Amino acid sequence: MKEEKQILVTSPLLPPLEEFIPYLEDIWNRKWITNNGEYHQELEKRLCEYLKVDYISIFTNGTLPLMTALQALRITGEVITTPYSFVATTHSLWWNGIKPVFVDIDPKTLNLDPNKIEAAITPKTTAIMPVHVYGNPCDIKAIQDVADKYGLRIIYDAAHAFGVQENGKSILEAGDISTLSFHATKTYNTIEGGALICKDSKTKQRIDYLKNFGFAGEIEVVAPGINGKIDEIRSAYGILNLKYVDGAIEKRRTIAQRYREALKNVEGITYMNDFPNVRHNYSYFPIFVDESSYGISRDALYEKMKEENIYGRRYFYPLITDFSTYRGLDSAKKENLPIANKVASSVICLPIHPDLTSSDVEKVINCIVKWKSH
Ligand SMILES: *Cc1c(COP(=O)(O)O)cnc(C)c1O
Numbered sequence: 001m002k003e004e005k006q007i008l009v010t011s012p013l014l015p016p017l018e019e020f021i022p023y024l025e026d027i028w029n030r031k032w033i034t035n036n037g038e039y040h041q042e043l044e045k046r047l048c049e050y051l052k053v054d055y056i057s058i059f060t061n062g063t064l065p066l067m068t069a070l071q072a073l074r075i076t077g078e079v080i081t082t083p084y085s086f087v088a089t090t091h092s093l094w095w096n097g098i099k100p101v102f103v104d105i106d107p108k109t110l111n112l113d114p115n116k117i118e119a120a121i122t123p124k125t126t127a128i129m130p131v132h133v134y135g136n137p138c139d140i141k142a143i144q145d146v147a148d149k150y151g152l153r154i155i156y157d158a159a160h161a162f163g164v165q166e167n168g169k170s171i172l173e174a175g176d177i178s179t180l181s182f183h184a185t186k187t188y189n190t191i192e193g194g195a196l197i198c199k200d201s202k203t204k205q206r207i208d209y210l211k212n213f214g215f216a217g218e219i220e221v222v223a224p225g226i227n228g229k230i231d232e233i234r235s236a237y238g239i240l241n242l243k244y245v246d247g248a249i250e251k252r253r254t255i256a257q258r259y260r261e262a263l264k265n266v267e268g269i270t271y272m273n274d275f276p277n278v279r280h281n282y283s284y285f286p287i288f289v290d291e292s293s294y295g296i297s298r299d300a301l302y303e304k305m306k307e308e309n310i311y312g313r314r315y316f317y318p319l320i321t322d323f324s325t326y327r328g329l330d331s332a333k334k335e336n337l338p339i340a341n342k343v344a345s346s347v348i349c350l351p352i353h354p355d356l357t358s359s360d361v362e363k364v365i366n367c368i369v370k371w372k373s374h
Pocket of ligand 1: 063160181
């Protein structure tokens with residue numbers, strides 16, 4: 001049997017190899033391969049320009065900036081967060097000895113519902129950790145209002161939100177700190193990598209100490225820091241990939257548009273539209289399957305797609321609150337999180353990335369159309 005092409009949910013954006021080789025030669029010649037080298041500094045500068053932010057610290061992955069943000073702001077006790085995310089969001093709290101308190105999501109944005117935060121606040125609450133899920137902006141103003149009223153910090157997990165703007169402004173300056181992931185599966189990648197965006201030079205300085213074991217000088221350690229550094233090779237790769245990310249986002253936008261047009265009239269399938277005044281990055285294309293009107297269940301469609309070599313992903317299923325570490329917490333109970341539970345049981349993220357051909361996209365669409373009411 002002919003080996004059929006796999007249509008994957010994502011594919012890494014790789015810069016042209018011939019453009020990368022001169023950077024490697026330069027790094028080999030200089031023999032400065034990590035520890036805040038020239039390419040590390042250049043990537044931070046270029047990212048500030050591209051993302052329209054003032055202060056950024058780059059990291060070796062997207063989980064360490066979350067952990068470091070919590071340390072930098074000395075967050076303790078309880079933090080309010082969403083169950084509808086990748087596990088790293090909540091794990092960063094747990095690793096810091098902080099109790100996550102889960103609050104349900106807004107059915108329209110699928111982000112933390114700002115109207116439900118207040119009821120979850122206790123004397124131990126010190127911060128809110130929302131996620132811009134699929135790169136769709138949270139209700140930044142409403143979350144800030146609650147935080148201000150109760151004196152809470154806000155750390156945004158913006159892992160999906162590379163390059164996302166609202167009203168012409170980066171959403172990465174919302175709250176106290178935002179973090180990004182540059183993992184291979186994300187819209188922009190440095191293979192593994194990530195970043196932390198903060199709002200003043202003092203915080204940036206402290207973050208830079210913390211990501212380098214707490215070293216503030218040759219023999220001075222000011223905090224129990226960690227090793228969060230990214231090397232020169234991946235920094236150079238990141239500089240190159242910045243040239244190609246706009247093209248990649250544009251291709252993703254075209255695919256999202258085609259999906260929306262083709263699935264508009266498929267009963268039982270819904271999707272999210274663009275938000276007003278938002279520059280999206282089209283990092284994911286989630287669809288939601290309503291079994292009673294579509295005809296087969298979400299999981300059945302997911303399996304049918306796989307039989308045709310189409311590999312969607314059920315992001316985010318199971319919910320974080322279903323995993324053994326967290327399921328015993330009071331706030332993890334299903335009745336506390338009806339919307340998150342409903343969405344998690346109906347979602348499939350369709351393949352979306354710049355290497356997809358239009359016939360790949362049509363194949364995905366045909367599969368979904370074909371199984372309607374089977
Ligand atoms: C990818 C991701 C992370 C973790 O990033 P890594 O770079 O894989 O460590 C954190 N939060 C969310 C929401 C993510 O999607």
